[in-house]
Amino acid sequence: MKTLLNILVITFLALTIQVNAADKIPATSHGISYPTGWQNWAAIAVSHRTDNNTLRVILGNDVAVKAARSGNTNPWPDNSIIGKTVWKDTKLKNWEAATAPGKFVHAEFMFKNSKKYADSYGWGWARWVGMDQKPFEKGMRICISCHTPVKDRDWVFTDPAELP
């Protein structure tokens, strides 16, 4: 009886931990799993858009960073993930002529897999919106449409920034 109780308690605890962990990982966007840990990926570049007043850092997973550092980006290798973190810009406190990140807008990602995503030009396109990382589900065609000017650059706007 004691053994059975122990098993029940352990099962309950295990389920609770699983549920809590699942709670914290946002749902898929366009069927693509959330790339946990992207906040600590290395930076490939930054950008400032004056048409919608946003500041961005462009990040990469290990495969993408290696490709960026070695100039191997047209095409980007399979398993590259490129992430773009977007904030509304705001005036930097204590330095009037500087713009810095204000409100977080969204994080968006391109997942390279030339076979799996053959129907969307070799990339899986996903976005998670706001601080609660709500999955964007309006379809990859919206992303692709905006990226069409760079179809000859493997659909990527970013040039990896020069680094020593």
Place this chain on the structure above:
Amino acid sequence: MKTLLNILVITFLALTIQVNAADKIPATSHGISYPTGWQNWAAIAVSHRTDNNTLRVILGNDVAVKAARSGNTNPWPDNSIIGKTVWKDTKLKNWEAATAPGKFVHAEFMFKNSKKYADSYGWGWARWVGMDQKPFEKGMRICISCHTPVKDRDWVFTDPAELP
């Protein structure tokens, strides 16, 4: 005799490797050792300065990133290193209203150690200039002078960017 020759060859090779490795690490700036590997540190924020047309990503070592993520930044904990990578801005190809990194200018760093750097407000200030990472040796006072407006924020301009 053969053993002696082997020892000499191995010693020569070991010395050669050491010299080559030393060749690649830039010399100290203000007596501070070069923080190798900073190119892959996580981003804390970005900024765009319109007074000198530069784009920046603000990076941190593990201690600084942990402090930034948990809001533990006034003061920043000892052993934090905050890095700022600076590029001249340039128009992003294929998106007219966007600015992206052009020529690399320099990488500058603040090393927190409240005892070691007590004479410079708890921070060691260093900079390496250009793609050849030439050490800046004009003195910490130049850095400190520019940072004086933020002396009540532990001498740091950057607010860690909001992240989910």
